[in-house]
Amino acid sequence: MAKLIKKRSKKIGLPPGTLVHIGEKKVEVPKITIFDYDDQHVEEKEVKTIEECFVFKDKPTVTWINVEGIHRIETVEKLGECYGFHPLVMEDILNTDQRPKMEIHGNYIYIVLKMLYGRDKNHSIETEQVSLILGSNFVISFQEGKEGDVFNPVRERIRSDKGLIRRMGSDYLAYSLMDTIVDNYFLILETLGEKVELLEEELTTSPTVKTLHEIQKFRNEMILIRRAVWPLREVIIGLGRKESPLIKETTEIYLRDVYDHIIQVMDAIEVYREMLSGMLDIYLSSVSNRLNSVMKVLTIIATIFMPLTFIVGIYGMNFKHMPELGWRWGYPAVWVIIVLIGVLMLIYFKKKKWL
């Protein structure tokens, strides 16, 4: 499970607005790509220094600057200065330990989301923070910079002029990026869900201690996903509340669509959580059941052989005066008694449904 609280220690005591990167360094060199487009043309390029982005600032076309790797503070700092972002916003971009949120500043909106990744092998979920800054003619996105992201379909749509994206403004681009991230949650849940259902099957056939730890692990992952998704609800509601002219009327219906998706994801998480907690109950009672059946075996064996051992013990005594020992049919008689007792016991257990 990913760390819940990242090392903030190095930041404590610094004045607010001090730029410190909190989180792991995930790429060596930040990668900066630019898309500049309107309905007529599209320009795509990867730049080495952040200064190359500044020329797009005053163009009327929509500009999408995507920064992968935020550990180089000066990249964020220069961009922020050029576009005039508040120091607290820049501080938050660098701090990967944010909760999804949305802040409306004068002429830009700052949005924090969590991208989820499902590592296939040991199926553990990892999160990556994505910061979006939406201005009237630009969107700047900051990723922590794990290899690969989920934005490729959006890039493809811009390149090939599919859908509405080239005809709509920057708010539609921001929506598209958020939508892609939320769509990705379904994929993660799909994979998780299949694993949970496999686990449920395993539980009814052959539950082991490993099953228990798997259940607990999935519960923890559900907590993690919920933490990423739940606050997003308010982000979208906030954006749709029309408090900023940056969100146009035509985009609102799309935000409603994203909102519906988030609710569906939350819904599914809740259901999985209830299922997992039900599975825990099943597991616990299956442990008790197994104990029961172990004890039945023990009791049956003891109940049959203890009386028998006692009987043969009697005739192992060395008293001088034990008339039975001298009887002609004494030994066979003891055998008859033994068999009788054994059979009666078995009938008794049969009746008690222990066999």
Place this chain on the structure above:
Amino acid sequence: MAKLIKKRSKKIGLPPGTLVHIGEKKVEVPKITIFDYDDQHVEEKEVKTIEECFVFKDKPTVTWINVEGIHRIETVEKLGECYGFHPLVMEDILNTDQRPKMEIHGNYIYIVLKMLYGRDKNHSIETEQVSLILGSNFVISFQEGKEGDVFNPVRERIRSDKGLIRRMGSDYLAYSLMDTIVDNYFLILETLGEKVELLEEELTTSPTVKTLHEIQKFRNEMILIRRAVWPLREVIIGLGRKESPLIKETTEIYLRDVYDHIIQVMDAIEVYREMLSGMLDIYLSSVSNRLNSVMKVLTIIATIFMPLTFIVGIYGMNFKHMPELGWRWGYPAVWVIIVLIGVLMLIYFKKKKWL
């Protein structure tokens, strides 16, 4: 249990409004039926191609187009273009993984509901998505197209002019369809409830591991039903809020009636959930109780026969100088001791209420 998250993977990355069918294909050829009526006449026909529906668009009479089978995208697409539906609405109709919801668009209202089916044999619940589009003079309903639906009573009422249906507008028709779906929930709960009560009886008489899995299964089904019913509450509230002129004043009292029904269904679900969780407690403690009684048997047997076996063991020793062995009444004396110990033990257990 039905899959919670349907395969959305094929849709990820596509621009919003792209029409992709998500869900199983349930019929081969979509079946389209049309009812066109006012208080004077009624016309009913089944059409082969969707284009045949278009003539009804501008008629002042109420038209109900029912489409069973939505996997043929062009059917939905053509209808949507003819009536001017928003691409996102058409996308949602095709996506059977929706949550019940209601959207008011300019001149039509889009409603998603879940129809519930109880398969009798292994009493598992299945859901089918129903989309309704309500316009000023039409209702279009889309079903996934399982064999049979629950709308027959409404059809009968239109045909035979029973009740108000022919004299009221399209909003009353939409209400009637929703009401029929909600009424069906009671039927499902009735059947489920009977099974739960059977299970409760089984629990007090002879609980087995199967009982536990049944309880868990019912709990999962309650979660499923709740997921279908709960959001419907807001749908009905939304419709009654008079935000659209499509819902007439006279229909509102009927919507209130549906609302009451939904609350009753939710109420019953909650009660069943509490009962099932109580039953789980009972099950768990009955397992413990059985363990207890198994252990008592073992303890009684061991407590009686261990001392006895020890005593007979003593006189099985081969010491040369054991005066008791030579006594005339030694052997009977041992028997007396054995019987005494046995009886004392039994009295002790009787007193402890273990017997």
Place this chain on the structure above:
Amino acid sequence: MAKLIKKRSKKIGLPPGTLVHIGEKKVEVPKITIFDYDDQHVEEKEVKTIEECFVFKDKPTVTWINVEGIHRIETVEKLGECYGFHPLVMEDILNTDQRPKMEIHGNYIYIVLKMLYGRDKNHSIETEQVSLILGSNFVISFQEGKEGDVFNPVRERIRSDKGLIRRMGSDYLAYSLMDTIVDNYFLILETLGEKVELLEEELTTSPTVKTLHEIQKFRNEMILIRRAVWPLREVIIGLGRKESPLIKETTEIYLRDVYDHIIQVMDAIEVYREMLSGMLDIYLSSVSNRLNSVMKVLTIIATIFMPLTFIVGIYGMNFKHMPELGWRWGYPAVWVIIVLIGVLMLIYFKKKKWL
């Protein structure tokens, strides 16, 4: 426990407003009684046919028509037609599977409540639906018609002009009926509470499996009562909201009093529910405790006698060369060892506090 979902099946598919009786038939012939009074006079009679009530409709005096037994649909139908009730209201009166609710119609208010009955022998709670219709000069009450009701004190007050009832209008009469029903809840809870306290005592002295089932039964009954009481809260709030001129200012303070009572009942239910769930915890741990003490007995016996049996087994061996067997004090020495081991074991268990 009373059925949660009553047989609605026969109603499915019928148009709204169709009058069908849902529930058991509880009396053979409906009994209709009429009180007609003002502060000067009072008239009380029992009528055979419902038509005899119609003469009171336009009188300025307060008329209380009480119908016991609602399975004869025409009784309700005729009354409804005479007084002009909405078909949905009449449908709801006949459907005894309602949730307590309140509906304000033009010139009358429709109220549904649940009367609770405690059958003394097997102390199970039963509910009976009571529908009240409050008009400017009349109150009509419909009961399912079990033998006896809780309204006798109200009747007595009308007859003997005790309290305000004869000087106040129909809204005060409706309040009095509701108040009587709510007062009755206290009685039910009083009886239940005493049984719960008895059960708690039983739990600390001699818990059995029966105790567990009793606890579960009480929990189910608390759910049932809560279902009857909880929605009543909103009914009273709704009535007090002054949306209808039928509720006069002077009656409001009395409604507030009923409201207080309902909150108190809810309060007590919640406390009992928490107590019962605490009792379940106690029960479960008492089962574990008993298992523990059973196992201690077994372990003590086994730990003492197994080593002893082993020792006497040694000297039961038939080796030719066992010097101890020939010793003069061999046998007494073994006894000394046996007693020593036994005493040491007992000291050990004493120290471990198992004895």
Place this chain on the structure above:
Amino acid sequence: MAKLIKKRSKKIGLPPGTLVHIGEKKVEVPKITIFDYDDQHVEEKEVKTIEECFVFKDKPTVTWINVEGIHRIETVEKLGECYGFHPLVMEDILNTDQRPKMEIHGNYIYIVLKMLYGRDKNHSIETEQVSLILGSNFVISFQEGKEGDVFNPVRERIRSDKGLIRRMGSDYLAYSLMDTIVDNYFLILETLGEKVELLEEELTTSPTVKTLHEIQKFRNEMILIRRAVWPLREVIIGLGRKESPLIKETTEIYLRDVYDHIIQVMDAIEVYREMLSGMLDIYLSSVSNRLNSVMKVLTIIATIFMPLTFIVGIYGMNFKHMPELGWRWGYPAVWVIIVLIGVLMLIYFKKKKWL
């Protein structure tokens, strides 16, 4: 635990406003004391008959009438008539089964609170109902009349003119009385808290069945206290809402102080409840742990001695042809085997960490 629902049975069916005393009779003769003061003078006396109070009604000074013992209905009745209280208010004063509440009537405010008493010996909490009626120049307080109350500090402050009390009006007096009652809650919680902490210690050292019952008892008491405190929150909020001119602006800050105290009490109750439920978990698992260690002892003993007893059993057989029996070192060899097996077993258990 105090009865939750007091005997209301005798009241059922009576018209609202009928004065009936519900609760125990706690003193023989009601004690009525009067304080009449302004910033200049103070008069204190105990009266025999309630009529002696009436002279203070029209004095401009603040009058505090304290009635201990409410079972004599005529006392309350006469006071009520003299001051013109609503019959429902008088009814509520006599009914000691009230929930804390506040009602604003025309020229007086009626407040119900619960005083808590901690009986030291068996540390069980008892509640006593206190009714306050606040008018423009008087406060009337009704207590059930247990020996002693918590108002002495207030009396002392009036007598000795400490604090603001003599210079402020009747609302400040009412506040002082409420504040004293709430302050007393802290005392109760302090004592309870110490006991809970003792219990927690006991739990880690030597948990017994008694510990469990203590935990359950404290949980029930927390429920009881919460029932007394929780509704008080709304009482204070209601008083601070400035709906009545009887509460002066200057008193509001004091009400806010009481409100803070109530929240703190609620806070502490919630924490104790969580701690107690955590303690229950600890108890339950300590029972399981002890079972585990009991079973380990049993298993170790059985696993060591069963094989050994089997071995000595072999050489107790009486076969004619058992070569070992004749061997010179047979007997010592068996001893060697026995010791070997014993040691190996002990090593095995050591490794399994059972020893």
Place this chain on the structure above:
Amino acid sequence: MAKLIKKRSKKIGLPPGTLVHIGEKKVEVPKITIFDYDDQHVEEKEVKTIEECFVFKDKPTVTWINVEGIHRIETVEKLGECYGFHPLVMEDILNTDQRPKMEIHGNYIYIVLKMLYGRDKNHSIETEQVSLILGSNFVISFQEGKEGDVFNPVRERIRSDKGLIRRMGSDYLAYSLMDTIVDNYFLILETLGEKVELLEEELTTSPTVKTLHEIQKFRNEMILIRRAVWPLREVIIGLGRKESPLIKETTEIYLRDVYDHIIQVMDAIEVYREMLSGMLDIYLSSVSNRLNSVMKVLTIIATIFMPLTFIVGIYGMNFKHMPELGWRWGYPAVWVIIVLIGVLMLIYFKKKKWL
């Protein structure tokens, strides 16, 4: 765990506004330090008597008076009189048993927070109450006076003119102090979180009774931290609500930042609580699992050796007529039977997966 309810007993009955110190005395002599600054200059000094502070009252520069040690009532009293604080405020400063809260008085705002300290050795959390009073040109902070505080970074920033602090007003100083306290929560949670994760590891490898008590201890500490953090949310919301001119527009964005931090802390606490409660489940089921495996060992041993001991018991009987005893291969035959039974049992247990 720190005491929940501090000794308030000595205060009960005193008039409101009476100054009594509640809490432990943590330093001998209160230490008073003063910072007086504007963007041009800064003055820092430690004073002996509180009167030395009064000269700063009317200076336009920002004055920060920090009082460590509040048990000397006269210090607080004199300061309060000089600045004109309400008696209830002074009473609350002295009472270290406050809940975090915020009160807006005429020309100052009173804020109570809790500082958290993590003692490293036995990692228990302790709280210290911090009171802030914010005026137009001053901030007065009261600490209980444990050695060291968390404000050093703020002091450093004032001294060295880092960040905005010298250019902003007193509200920014108050924000900085609160921000430092909240930042410190992350540090505490970081340490706690690491310990919880260590504990989780320990749980999967070698859970002991100590693990259980650790889990419970962490749960209690989470409750304690939540109690300190949760009410702070409302404090910040209240400050941001612009009800007082003391909070300037420019400071609001910083308050929003603190608010975000508090939500993040709450979030983390909730997640830890869920994890800890999941860990408890794991612990409980691991105890059951271990019992299971203990019982399996016992059952295997008993099931193998009981029948064998019975068999050798048979041939230990002393009957005169036991033909087998005389057989030449009798003894080897018994051995064959014994080995056979043993092997069969082992195969059986292998098949049951008990080995």
